[in-house]
Amino acid sequence: MSGLRLAQLGDLPGFEVASATLGGHSFERHSHDEFVISANLRGEESVWLDGRTFDAGPGSFTAYNPGQIQGGGVAEGQPWQFVSLYIAPEQLATMLGLQRLEFERPTERLPALACAMADGVERVLGDDLFVRQRGEECLTLLLADIAHAMGARLPREMAESGGRIAQLQEWLAADLARQPSLDEMAKYLGLSRFHLLRSFQKQVGLSPRQWSMQLRTRRAQALLRGGLQATEVAHALGFADQSHLNRHFRAAYAVAPGSFQRAVR
Numbered sequence: 397m398s399g400l401r402l403a404q405l406g407d408l409p410g411f412e413v414a415s416a417t418l419g420g421h422s423f424e425r426h427s428h429d430e431f432v433i434s435a436n437l438r439g440e441e442s443v444w445l446d447g448r449t450f451d452a453g454p455g456s457f458t459a460y461n462p463g464q465i466q467g468g469g470v471a472e473g474q475p476w477q478f479v480s481l482y483i484a485p486e487q488l489a490t491m492l493g494l495q496r497l498e499f500e501r502p503t504e505r506l507p508a509l510a511c512a513m514a515d516g517v518e519r520v521l522g523d524d525l526f527v528r529q530r531g532e533e534c535l536t537l538l539l540a541d542i543a544h545a546m547g548a549r550l551p552r553e554m555a556e557s558g559g560r561i562a563q564l565q566e567w568l569a570a571d572l573a574r575q576p577s578l579d580e581m582a583k584y585l586g587l588s589r590f591h592l593l594r595s596f597q598k599q600v601g602l603s604p605r606q607w608s609m610q611l612r613t614r615r616a617q618a619l620l621r622g623g624l625q626a627t628e629v630a631h632a633l634g635f636a637d638q639s640h641l642n643r644h645f646r647a648a649y650a651v652a653p654g655s656f657q658r659a660v661r
Contacts, residue, residue, distance in 0.1 A: 399416070399417060399418075399539050400414060400415070400416045400418070400475075400562075401415045401416075401457055401462055401521050402414050402448050403520055403521050404473075405520060405532050405535070406487075406532070406578065406579050407577050407579045408487075408579070408582070409483070409484075410430070410483065410484030410486070410487040411481070411482070411483050411487055411617050412430075412481070412482040412483075412540050413479070413480070413517045413520055413521070413535070414465065414479065414480045414481075414482070414516075414517075415478075415479050415480055415517050415518065415521060416476075416478055416480070417472075417476070418451075418469075418474075418476050418477075418478045419470075419473070419474065419475045420469075420470060420471065420472045420473050420474055420475075421469050421470065421478070422467070422468060422469025422470070422547070423466075423467050423468060423469055424467055425444065425466065425467035426465070426466065426467050427439070427462075427463050427464060427465050427466065428444065428460065428463075428482065428518065428543050429461060429462055429484070430462060430482045430483055430485070431459070431460065431461060431462060431481075431482070431483045431484075431485065431488050431499070431516075431540040431546040432458075432459070432460040432466075432480060432481070432485050433457065433458075433459050433460075433481040433483070433542055434457065434458045434459075434478050434479065434480040434481075435451065435455075435456075435478060435479050435480075435506075435509070435510035435513045435514060435632065436452050436454055436455070436456045436457075436458070436476075436477075436478045436510070437454060437455075437477040437478055437479065437510065437514055438454055438472040438477040438478075439454070439474055439475055439476035439477065439478075440452075440453050440454075440470060440471075440474065441453070441455075441456075441468060441469065441470055441476065441478075442468050442469065442470070443458060443466065443468040443502075443503070444466065444467045445464060445465070445502050446464055446465055446466075447488065448502075449554060450479050450503055452503050453505075453646055454507070454510075455505050455506065455507030455510050456503055456504070456505045456506070456510070457503060457504050457506055457510060457542065457545070457546070458502060458503050458507070459499040459501070459502060459503070459504075459546040459602065460499070460502065460541070461498050461499055462485050475632060479513055479514050479517040479518075481513075481517075481535065481539075482656060483539075487515055488539070488543075490538060490588055490589075491536060491588055491589045491590050492539060492543060492588060493587075493588040493590060497543065497548045498548065499543070499546040499547060499548055500546065500547025500548070501545075501546050501547045502546075504546060506542075506545055509538065509541060509542065509545070512534070512538055513538055513542070514535070514536065515531075516531045516532075516538060517531070517535070518531070519531025519534065520532055520535065520591050524640075524643075525639075525640075525646065526605065526609060528576070529605045530603070530605050533578065533593055533603045533604075533605055534577055536578065536589050536590055537590065537594065537597075537661070539590065539591050540594075548648075553634070560593060560595075561596055561599045561600065564581060564585055564592075564596070565583070565600075565607065567584060568604065568607070568608050568611075569611060572608065572611060572615060572621060572632065572633050572634055573610050573632065573633055573634030575608070578592075578593075578604075579649055580605055583600060591637065592604070609622060610648065612633045612634070612635070612644070613644055613645050613648040613649070614651065615633055616629050616633055616641060616645055617649070617656070619633075620653055620656055620657040620660070621660050622659075623657075624654075626638050626642070626653040626654055626657070627639060629641060629653065638653075641653060647658065
């Protein structure tokens, strides 16, 4: 199957992802206003960039700064699959806690990172809200590794006090049905999205989304024990519907909410 799938991430324009399967395709020379970061999953891409040529096979990243003239593709009849991120310059700098940045190297072979990026993109192109949010978190964290591999200099990691992370946990726990976006959480703490995720994961061992979801399923247990019906529990805790609650409850406790309720009453 060939084609191109696109999605926007975050609350504001300026961060898009794409997954493409384009057998035997080539792009005319062109440029972008955004940073373009691509991971080649299948096919031998021949790249033209600002007068230089190079090859990027499976597992290779290509990273283009805004305004760079690029072109290329794969030979006729050759399968080609890749995933890409398109990020506005100010967005990428802010997400990584920088004033500005520029990629020094246009390509690097990083197969493990390419697989991780492909997995993150696939998640954000799915239908489940929680899975999409987790994909957004994963891609945001990967950006630092990608930028470092491509020669961008990153600031030293900020040492966040336990108090700030605890503050976010209290804010999330106060209204589990609210489910703020990653941008809203970062704004609440006055941190970049990357530093929020890195600090939270380092201290708690989970991402904010994962921590919030485990608390929601734990609260669901208490409500079910109290006799509330599963449909009411799903609504009270901000699940899209009962099937959404069922999926995450079963993943956490290996039993459906209805079966759990019957067993404990």
